[in-house]
Amino acid sequence: MALPIPLTFLIDLLTLFGIFAIISMSLNLEFGYTGIPNFGKLLAVAGGAFFVGAVPGRVLAYLFNTPAGSDFIKNNLEVVSSINQVLMDDPVISICYLLLSLAGAALAGAALGYIASYPGIRLRGDYLAMTLLAMAEVLKIIGDNWEPFIGGSLGVRIPDPFRWVSGEYRSLYVALTIIGVTAAIFVYLEFVSRSPLGRTLRAVRDDELSARVYGKDVNRLRIKTLIVGCAIAAIGGALYSFLTASVSARDFNRVTHTFWPWVMVIVGGAGNNLGALVGAGIFVTLRRLITFYKSYFEAFLPFDVVWLEYMLLGLALIIVLLYRPEGLIPERPTKTLKYEYIVNKGVTRTKPKEGT
Amino acid sequence: MDASVGKTDLSLLLVRDALIFSSLMIMLSAGLTLTYMTTRVPNFAHGDFATLNIYLNLALVRLLNINPYLGTIPAFMLGGAAALVLYLAVLKPLMDRGANYVILMIATIAYDMILISLINIFADYLNRVHKLITRLFQLKGFDIEIFGQPGIFVIAPILAFVMITLLYFFLNKTKFGIAMRAAIENPSLAEVVGININMMYAVSWFISGGLAGAVGALMPLYMTCNPDIGIRLLISIFAASILGGLSNIYGAFVGGAVIGLAEVLGTGYLSVTLGPWVVPYRPVIPLIVMLLTLLIAPKGLAGVDWKKFLRKVG
Numbered sequence: 001m002a003l004p005i006p007l008t009f010l011i012d013l014l015t016l017f018g019i020f021a022i023i024s025m026s027l028n029l030e031f032g033y034t035g036i037p038n039f040g041k042l043l044a045v046a047g048g049a050f051f052v053g054a055v056p057g058r059v060l061a062y063l064f065n066t067p068a069g070s071d072f073i074k075n076n077l078e079v080v081s082s083i084n085q086v087l088m089d090d091p092v093i094s095i096c097y098l099l100l101s102l103a104g105a106a107l108a109g110a111a112l113g114y115i116a117s118y119p120g121i122r123l124r125g126d127y128l129a130m131t132l133l134a135m136a137e138v139l140k141i142i143g144d145n146w147e148p149f150i151g152g153s154l155g156v157r158i159p160d161p162f163r164w165v166s167g168e169y170r171s172l173y174v175a176l177t178i179i180g181v182t183a184a185i186f187v188y189l190e191f192v193s194r195s196p197l198g199r200t201l202r203a204v205r206d207d208e209l210s211a212r213v214y215g216k217d218v219n220r221l222r223i224k225t226l227i228v229g230c231a232i233a234a235i236g237g238a239l240y241s242f243l244t245a246s247v248s249a250r251d252f253n254r255v256t257h258t259f260w261p262w263v264m265v266i267v268g269g270a271g272n273n274l275g276a277l278v279g280a281g282i283f284v285t286l287r288r289l290i291t292f293y294k295s296y297f298e299a300f301l302p303f304d305v306v307w308l309e310y311m312l313l314g315l316a317l318i319i320v321l322l323y324r325p326e327g328l329i330p331e332r333p334t335k336t337l338k339y340e341y342i343v344n345k346g347v348t349r350t351k352p353k354e355g356t
Numbered sequence: 357m358d359a360s361v362g363k364t365d366l367s368l369l370l371v372r373d374a375l376i377f378s379s380l381m382i383m384l385s386a387g388l389t390l391t392y393m394t395t396r397v398p399n400f401a402h403g404d405f406a407t408l409n410i411y412l413n414l415a416l417v418r419l420l421n422i423n424p425y426l427g428t429i430p431a432f433m434l435g436g437a438a439a440l441v442l443y444l445a446v447l448k449p450l451m452d453r454g455a456n457y458v459i460l461m462i463a464t465i466a467y468d469m470i471l472i473s474l475i476n477i478f479a480d481y482l483n484r485v486h487k488l489i490t491r492l493f494q495l496k497g498f499d500i501e502i503f504g505q506p507g508i509f510v511i512a513p514i515l516a517f518v519m520i521t522l523l524y525f526f527l528n529k530t531k532f533g534i535a536m537r538a539a540i541e542n543p544s545l546a547e548v549v550g551i552n553i554n555m556m557y558a559v560s561w562f563i564s565g566g567l568a569g570a571v572g573a574l575m576p577l578y579m580t581c582n583p584d585i586g587i588r589l590l591i592s593i594f595a596a597s598i599l600g601g602l603s604n605i606y607g608a609f610v611g612g613a614v615i616g617l618a619e620v621l622g623t624g625y626l627s628v629t630l631g632p633w634v635v636p637y638r639p640v641i642p643l644i645v646m647l648l649t650l651l652i653a654p655k656g657l658a659g660v661d662w663k664k665f666l667r668k669v670g
Contacts, residue, residue: 011550023614035458037458037461039400039461039465041429042645058379067461103545109489119647119650122650122651123654125457125458126396126397126398126457126461127598127650127654129398129458129461130398130594130598130646131647131650133590133594134591134639134642134643134646135643137588137591137639137643138639138640138643141636141637141639141640142637145633145636145637147604151486161650204662218541243656253584253587254587255469259465259469262462262465263466266462302480302481302484302485303476303477303480303484304476306476307472307473307476307477307480308473308477309473310469310470310472310473310476311469311470311473311474311477313466313469314466314468314469314470314473315466315470317462317463317465317469318446318463318466318467321450321455321459321462321463322446322449322450322453325453325455325459335440340426
């Protein structure tokens with residue numbers, strides 16, 4: 001049974017939204033809450049995707065005894081299709097494979113976050129931004145050129161954990177999985193932001209000195225934030241790889257996976273998770289609509305419409321920065337006690353003393 | 357032909373390459389440092405000021421049959437104009453609203469996205485309407501020959517030297533240049549004595565973009581160019597500027613020269629010893645230089661107390 005077209009459009013939208021929402025929420029944790037300008041978001045996203053491309057497929061190939069002497073990269077198609085044969089009939093192994101791979105990607109991301117935190121606690125903001133940008137670019141270059149890793153510029157196909165859902169419904173299942181993960185991460189980050197830890201992170205962002213005066217270990221918090229943020233972003237990258245069932249360094253670059261999340265966080269409003277979600281939602285919807293009407297423009301423009309999109313995004317970001325720097329959904333100030341309440345409390349508490 | 361001849365030929369080629377690339381890097385990192393000194397923001401669009409003019413020069417050379425070296429003049433203007441627009445239309449209004457440096461960095465990235473879009477639209481247009489190769493192309497065939505060597509080998513170092521000298525005389529010997537340095541070093545005091553700071557900053561942005569534009573015009577004579585070359589340049593520019601200290605224009609000259617030599621000679625000799633597979637990993641070199649600088653001497657070469665250093669060593 002074929003799914004109706006509006007539904008496939010919606011599924012497509014939700015899938016992309018989920019992935020970008022995860023990445024922009026992780027950026028929001030690092031920049032919005034803790035104030036670390038991570039201009040190397042690509043590092044963790046690509047790290048997660050590269051992990052999924054390099055490790056789980058090899059492990060499965062080993063477990064399932066694929067034809068002897070076959071190399072995961074050189075005989076990529078044969079190895080992956082023989083693994084897929086197994087995965088197709090076995091939902092349990094498929095789900096385990098998916099979950100374990102995501103966990104592994106998160107660990108890889110955390111490791112990259114730890115590496116990133118080395119300059120992260122030693123450098124001032126703008127130096128840090130330049131360093132992280134360069135680190136991300138170097139990881140991409142390694143992925144693009146080191147063939148035994150993830151197939152170099154050709155990329156690599158990976159076993160498809162969604163294969164056991166037949167035909168049309170695969171995309172629906174993928175979308176639901178991704179939205180599920182997105183929701184889980186959103187809930188987790190909401191808890192973090194409402195907890196004392198979240199308030200401490202904001203304190204580090206707003207006034208590092210006062211945070212230190214109150215005995216907070218600012219460097220430790222920064223390291224933790226980068227580790228968690230990069231782990232989350234790596235999950236986003238891994239999910240994208242499972243969506244396409246392949247990994248290629250060509251799919252990851254500083255525009256799509258560093259600049260776009262920044263656009264989402266700034267447009268949506270830094271410092272709150274809902275803002276990151278709204279930013280990702282608006283961004284993905286606009287992009288899908290442009291792609292939808294692309295053929296209409298393509299007929300009479302002597303260039304690829306994609307570039308027009310870049311220009312619009314750049315302009316939109318500048319306009320938001322100029323006229324609504326707090327974003328569409330501004331960060332709400334933490335609720336504190338009202339002045340009158342404190343004064344009254346003070347009065348009631350001091351009164352008995354006067355009486356005695 | 358025996359092996360030793362092959363080796364000296366290779367060394368000569370490498371040294372030539374390194375000299376050209378260093379000259380280009382010197383002009384690029386000097387520009388980035390100049391704008392960093394004025395507005396205190398690393399300009400993430402700097403690499404694409406050059407890329408924009410790679411395509412301007414491609415169009416000038418191929419469509420209007422202009423000598424590629426004459427193309428540096430309109431390229432200087434276009435690069436300068438692109439930088440001026442970034443400063444006047446984006447950064448200045450943001451700074452007036454009290455934006456912090458993170459917002460300014462994001463703004464330069466947003467502007468870079470617009471530049472990337474323009475570059476690609478222009479490249480597509482040249483390709484589809486004028487049937488030019490605009491991706492992975494070179495203009496080496498249009499270079500002139502000087503003393504049996506490609507012209508770029510002579511002209512790039514001369515241009516870099518002339519630019520450095522001009523910049524030195526401008527900043528030290530002219531009234532305008534001294535006013536500009538005053539505006540950079542102590543804006544409020546400069547304002548008190550009647551220097552138009554906004555004007556000074558705008559001029560330094562124009563010079564910065566212009567230098568990058570001139571480099572862009574020369575680039576296709578030396579290497580294979582593509583619309584996304586800006587990011588690779590940007591890493592090298594940042595590394596050179598950080599090595600130079602980001603707060604000293606003479607440091608940027610040295611930083612640019614060192615990064616240029618290290619990248620070309622490093623990749624060249626490593627590919628001879630380890631094999632040609634190392635060539636694509638070239639951007640690792642500026643990253644390592646950047647990290648080492650930040651760990652050992654975070655203020656760059658300009659921040660090192662050389663007298664103390666020599667006393668310690670000597």
